[in-house]
Amino acid sequence: MNTEEQRLTLTEKIFSEKAERIVKAGDYLLLDVDVALGNDITAPVAIKEFEKFGGRRVYDPERIVFVADHFTPNKDIQSAMQVKMVRDFARTHGIKNFFDVGKMGIEHVLLPEQGLVKSGDLVVGADSHTCTYGALGAFSTGVGSTDLAGVFFTGKAWFKVPEAIRVELKGKFTPGVSGKDLILHLITLLGVDGANYQALEFTGPGVAAVSMDSRFTVSNMAIEAGGKAGLFPVDAVTQEYEESRGIKVNPRSADEEAVYSRSIEIDLGTLEPTVARPFLPDNGATISTLTAEKIKIDQVVIGSCTNGRIEDLRAAAAVLGDEPIAEGLRCIILPGSQEVYLQAMREGLTEKFVSAGCAFSTPTCGPCLGGHMGILAEKEVAVSTTNRNFVGRMGHSSSEVYLASPVVAAATAVKGYLCGPDDAALERLT
Numbered sequence: 001m002n003t004e005e006q007r008l009t010l011t012e013k014i015f016s017e018k019a020e021r022i023v024k025a026g027d028y029l030l031l032d033v034d035v036a037l038g039n040d041i042t043a044p045v046a047i048k049e050f051e052k053f054g055g056r057r058v059y060d061p062e063r064i065v066f067v068a069d070h071f072t073p074n075k076d077i078q079s080a081m082q083v084k085m086v087r088d089f090a091r092t093h094g095i096k097n098f099f100d101v102g103k104m105g106i107e108h109v110l111l112p113e114q115g116l117v118k119s120g121d122l123v124v125g126a127d128s129h130t131c132t133y134g135a136l137g138a139f140s141t142g143v144g145s146t147d148l149a150g151v152f153f154t155g156k157a158w159f160k161v162p163e164a165i166r167v168e169l170k171g172k173f174t175p176g177v178s179g180k181d182l183i184l185h186l187i188t189l190l191g192v193d194g195a196n197y198q199a200l201e202f203t204g205p206g207v208a209a210v211s212m213d214s215r216f217t218v219s220n221m222a223i224e225a226g227g228k229a230g231l232f233p234v235d236a237v238t239q240e241y242e243e244s245r246g247i248k249v250n251p252r253s254a255d256e257e258a259v260y261s262r263s264i265e266i267d268l269g270t271l272e273p274t275v276a277r278p279f280l281p282d283n284g285a286t287i288s289t290l291t292a293e294k295i296k297i298d299q300v301v302i303g304s305c306t307n308g309r310i311e312d313l314r315a316a317a318a319v320l321g322d323e324p325i326a327e328g329l330r331c332i333i334l335p336g337s338q339e340v341y342l343q344a345m346r347e348g349l350t351e352k353f354v355s356a357g358c359a360f361s362t363p364t365c366g367p368c369l370g371g372h373m374g375i376l377a378e379k380e381v382a383v384s385t386t387n388r389n390f391v392g393r394m395g396h397s398s399s400e401v402y403l404a405s406p407v408v409a410a411a412t413a414v415k416g417y418l419c420g421p422d423d424a425a426l427e428r429l430t
Contacts (some may be wrong), residue, residue, distance in 0.1 A: 009164040010254040011199040012140045018122050025163040025259075035117050035140075036151040037106055037125030040068040040079065045145035050152045058093045059155035060273040063114055065097040066090055067107035070365045072100075075372040081110035086407050094192045099119060099277060105337025105363045108220060108305035113337055115245035119234045120252060124157050129305050129387065131222045135215035137234035137252050139199075142223065162228045164199040165190075169206030171269035176421050178315070179214025180385065183221045184265065184274040189264065190286030193213035196226035201254055204266045207232060210257070212241045213311035220306045221387050225282040228268045243374065272361035273420045275383075278421040279391045284373070287408055287420035295402075295418040298380040300325075302395075302409050303334025303361075304368045307385035310343050313423060317349045318428040319410035319421050324356050328417030329356040332367060332374045358413070370394045376401075383412045 008016065015023045018031045038214040040162030042064050044184050050058075051350055058064060066086050067268065071079035074135075083100070090098035099110060108129055111117045118308075121141035124130065133140035143157065151157055200222045202210075211219070215232050222230025232238070233253035242249045253384045273287040302308075302316050313335065325331045333339040341363065344350045353360050367374030368386040376382055382402070384394065389401035402418060407429070411421045421429065 005428055007257045008255050008262065009199070009202055009258040010018040010026065010137065010201050010233060010252065011139060011162060011164050011229065013252065013254070014120060014122065015159065015161050016121065018117065023161055025161050027157050027161045028155055029161065030268040031122060031159060031375065032155055033124050033151055033157050034214040035063055035065060035111070035119040035123045036148060037065045037067070037107060037111065037123070037127065037130060038082050038086070038148055039066070039070055039127055040072060040086060041070050041146065042126030044082045044143045047089050049146050051263050055153055058074070058095070058152045062095065062103065064095050065111060065153065066095060066151070067099045067361065068104055069102065069106050071371050072104065072364060073362065075366070092220060103338060104316060105339070106308055106365055107307045107338065108216070109308055109336030112216065113339055115247055118242060118247050119238060119249040125152060128223045129220050131227065131229050132216055132305060132416035134163070134219040134222065134229045135212065135229040137227055137232060137238055139231065141228050141250050162197050162199045163261040164201045165195055167200055167262040168204035168263060168265045169202060169268055170204050170265070171206050171267045171374055172209035173268050173271065175426045176406065176407050177271050178212060178405050179217035181250065181274040182268065183218045184276050184281070184284050184403065186264070187221065187225045187276070187282045188274070190225040190282070192224060192280055192282045193226045195222070197228055198225045199229040199231055200225065201232070202208065202232050203254060208237065209233060209268060211311060212237055213309040217306055221281065224387060232348065273405060273408050275418070276389055277399040277409060278389055278402065279386070281299060281389060281403060288411040291419045296381065297329060297372065297383050297412050297418055298411050298417060299376060299382040300329065300331040300413040301334065301367050301382060301386060302331070302406050303336065304365065305336065305347050305384040306338025306387045306420060307406050308334055308340065310340050311330055313349050314346050314347070314409040315338065315429065316406040317352050319407050319425040320352060320356050321428055323414045325413045329416050331358045331413040333358050334367070335363055337363050367394060367397060383407050383409050383418060390393060
């Protein structure tokens with residue numbers, strides 16, 4: 001192995017494997033895509049472009065995945081027609097991986113769960129949070145719908161290999177702290193454009209202490225710092241997750257002498273529950289600095305592609321305990337997939353949520369983007385485990401959204417104002 005081969009980031013390694021030669025940051029590559037993803041908002045645009053330019057056959061129906069998750073179950077005629085277009089296209093082109101109501105999930109929860117993406121894959125999706133799959137050690141990134149149409153034709157996409165930022169983790173989380181707090185803390189350090197066209201690569205001894213569900217959360221929000229991807233190494237945690245889905249993968253990590261654009265060190269043991277205040281994900285503050293303000297909350301949302309996995313629901317249920325949600329507050333729980341829904345039922349979590357006064361919904365992205373099933377009214381304030389809190393993101397332009405972990409969201413639902421878990425809740429979390 002020559003010196004050049006020993007100095008690769010994980011990003012460069014994945015692209016080098018796909019290109020079958022050593023590549024470095026800044027190189028331009030035209031490569032085969034392992035998985036191409038569209039949803040009920042973005043796929044119709046890609047389909048129209050594909051047909052506009054005479055497309056008759058997709059390159060490989062086995063490598064295309066469609067998930068109807070943003071406005072489903074359909075909220076109106078327009079959304080119903082969009083899903084019908086995707087449904088008909090999938091049927092015509094033999095695309096078996098089309099996930100509809102009743103067997104669907106939120107796309108970035110569903111694809112890893114179903115084993116449709118795996119470590120080392122090159123994945124593009126017409127959704128900005130496609131970077132989620134970096135948790136598996138895949139290079140996955142969002143593209144435009146017209147780019148997706150091009151992949152329908154050729155099975156290929158152009159890439160510029162990005163530089164990488166090294167995020168070295170050490171220690172382990174204390175009770176009540178999770179991947180959501182890590183990524184909100186990191187985005188606060190970097191800013192919403194601090195990683196523009198760069199990959200965030202998580203390394204160091206602390207990585208082993210980060211669960212797979214937390215890794216998905218962290219990678220999911222890499223885009224909120226401008227990142228093209230957020231990658232974790234393929235280690236024992238990854239291998240166990242993949243093997244449970246019948247996928248065998250080899251360890252994969254960056255070289256020790258890899259060249260990064262910058263390095264950041266984070267001690268997981270020093271992190272506190274962190275919240276992103278309106279109106280940007282980098283407007284972070286620890287919950288301890290905000291609790292005294294007793295910010296009244298109208299709605300709590302627990303779910304989404306960021307925090308809709310079973311670990312998230314378990315944490316929220318533990319914090320709730322036997323307490324009802326606060327009078328006058330709405331709490332909406334969104335399992336990330338049908339499998340998460342079923343597991344929540346098996347564990348008694350669904351009954352706990354409903355008994356506490358929460359709405360327990362079919363998997364959907366609806367509230368996250370102000371689409372349906374949880375839109376905020378004028379001047380309402382929400383705590384949400386979603387990934388964006390821009391002006392008007394979840395409803396009225398005068399509404400406000402605080403981004404937080406399931407632990408903080410559940411504690412807030414009980415008290416009625418923004419707060420973290422009390423000692424009793426922390427005890428239940430352990």
